[in-house]
Amino acid sequence: MKEIESNKEAWSKISEDHFSAFKSAFENGTHKLNGYIQAELGDITGKEIVHLQCNTGADTIALARMGASQVTGIDLVPENIFYAKKLAADIQVHNVDFIESNVMTLSQSHDRKYDIVFTSEGVLGWLPDLNIWANTIRTLLKDNGFLYVFDSHPFFLSLDESKLSNEQYEIKYPYFGKEPDMEDSIGGYASECKHGVKAYFWMHTISDIINALSLAGLHIEFLNEFTENFYDSGEMDRDGDSGLYNYQYNANKYPMSFSLKATIYNK
Ligand SMILES: C[S@@+](CC[C@H](N)C(=O)[O-])C[C@H]1O[C@@H](n2cnc3c(N)ncnc32)[C@H](O)[C@@H]1O
Numbered sequence: 265m266k267e268i269e270s271n272k273e274a275w276s277k278i279s280e281d282h283f284s285a286f287k288s289a290f291e292n293g294t295h296k297l298n299g300y301i302q303a304e305l306g307d308i309t310g311k312e313i314v315h316l317q318c319n320t321g322a323d324t325i326a327l328a329r330m331g332a333s334q335v336t337g338i339d340l341v342p343e344n345i346f347y348a349k350k351l352a353a354d355i356q357v358h359n360v361d362f363i364e365s366n367v368m369t370l371s372q373s374h375d376r377k378y379d380i381v382f383t384s385e386g387v388l389g390w391l392p393d394l395n396i397w398a399n400t401i402r403t404l405l406k407d408n409g410f411l412y413v414f415d416s417h418p419f420f421l422s423l424d425e426s427k428l429s430n431e432q433y434e435i436k437y438p439y440f441g442k443e444p445d446m447e448d449s450i451g452g453y454a455s456e457c458k459h460g461v462k463a464y465f466w467m468h469t470i471s472d473i474i475n476a477l478s479l480a481g482l483h484i485e486f487l488n489e490f491t492e493n494f495y496d497s498g499e500m501d502r503d504g505d506s507g508l509y510n511y512q513y514n515a516n517k518y519p520m521s522f523s524l525k526a527t528i529y530n531k
Contacts, residue, residue, distance in 0.1 A: 267444055267464035268366060271390060272340050274450040274461035279320060279343035281455030283351055286322035290355050297326050298494055299506030301384060301414050304486075304523055308332045311379040314404055316367055317387045321348025325357045327382065336378070337362045338370060367391060371400045378404055384414040385494045386453075389421065389465040392444070394472055398480035402528070411482065411526040417489060417519040418469050429499035431513055441467045453495040473524070483529040489519035 289295035296302070309331035315324045318337030321344075328335045337348055337360065348362045365373060368391065381401045391397050401411050424436035437445055444464040449457045474484060492508035493500060497520075500509035514520075 265368075265392065267392065268340070268368065270462045271464055274458075274463040275319075275341045276343040277458045277461060278451040278455045279341060279347050281451070282320045282322075282344075283347035285454045286320055287351055287354060289322070290325070290351075295322055295326060296507065297323060297330075298385075298414070298508050299503075300488075300490060300492075300508070300521075300523055301412075304414075304488070304525065305380075305382075305412055308380065312336075313380040313382050314338060314376075314378040316370075316381065316383040316401075317390065318344070318348060318362065320344050321351050321360065321362060323382075323384060324348065324360050324362070325352055325355065328357050328360045332380075333359060335360045336376070338365050338367065338374075340364070340366050367400060368393060368396050371403045374404075376404070377406045377409070379406055379409045381405060381409070381411045383412075386416065387413075388415050388468050388473065391468075392466055394468050394476035395479065398476040398482065401477075401526075402480040402482060405528055407528060409528070410485070411477070411524070413473075413522075413524045414494070415522065416493075417522045418467060418473075419518060420493070420520040421467060423518075425497045428497065428511065433518075437467055439467065439469060470522075477524075477526050478529075481529050482526040485525040485527055487522060487524045490521045490523070491515065491517070491519060493520040 311332045313332045313335045315337045318324045318339050321337050324335050324337035345362045345364045352360045422437050422439040424434040444466045447463045449459045450461050450463045451457050491514050492510045496509045503510050
């Protein structure tokens with residue numbers, strides 16, 4: 265698919281910068297999963313985890329350090345896999361491994377099963393088809409396993425983020441849009457933004473997400489919505505050391521992120 269190939273090329277441009285940023289964060293002790301994820305994921309001691317869309321492996325390594333027995337990171341981009349392996353080797357974390365794969369075709373080549381499928385912070389919009397995603401998750405899970413997702417809320421993704429700090433709400437990306445948005449830049453959260461790429465991003469509504477998982481035979485244990493964002497989308501305040509950001513005016517107005525836990529549905 266041309267959009268996926270284009271996204272692969274785009275993400276490869278910032279692999280090395282992400283590696284450097286995450287390596288520094290580990291060295292100065294600041295890299296960790298955000299506060300909501302830590303609270304909701306619970307005790308992962310001894311668990312086998314697959315981390316979808318792992319980028320250069322920083323959160324894969326964080327999960328491994330939190331007590332998981334083995335964490336497998338999966339990402340589309342060969343450069344990300346190269347740097348994820350290097351990051352783990354450099355900071356001497358050994359209970360991780362990394363596989364280059366498109367999530368959309370992963371189930372054709374990978375038949376291991378896990379206690380937890382984990383995916384977070386900037387993931388679903390890069391995938392064109394959530395039904396394939398959900399079916400893949402179903403095949404990756406052991407019978408008593410669960411899926412945990414933390415991502416941008418689609419309501420927030422529909423807004424023009426450059427106007428939010430002025431408390432202006434303008435729909436820029438149609439909530440029910442089916443065609444991907446194309447941007448000519450990538451990154452900007454753990455690296456400088458790089459231009460001259462074509463990055464395709466799909467909108468998935470809350471019902472798209474729930475229905476895809478439900479159709480694949482998963483039961484939603486919870487879906488939580490949060491006013492905080494996991495990156496600074498423009499003049500946001502840091503929320504303590506939780507790894508999250510907020511607008512002071514947005515104590516209760518609109519959601520910026522959501523989390524979800526799902527298990528296998530047993531009739
Ligand atoms: C915003 S990053 C996710 C970062 C994540 N929060 C982490 O753990 O570091 C999105 C990642 O999705 C990956 N990606 C995009 N499309 C993909 C696909 N179809 N299959 C697998 N990975 C994909 C990109 O290469 C990129 O590393």
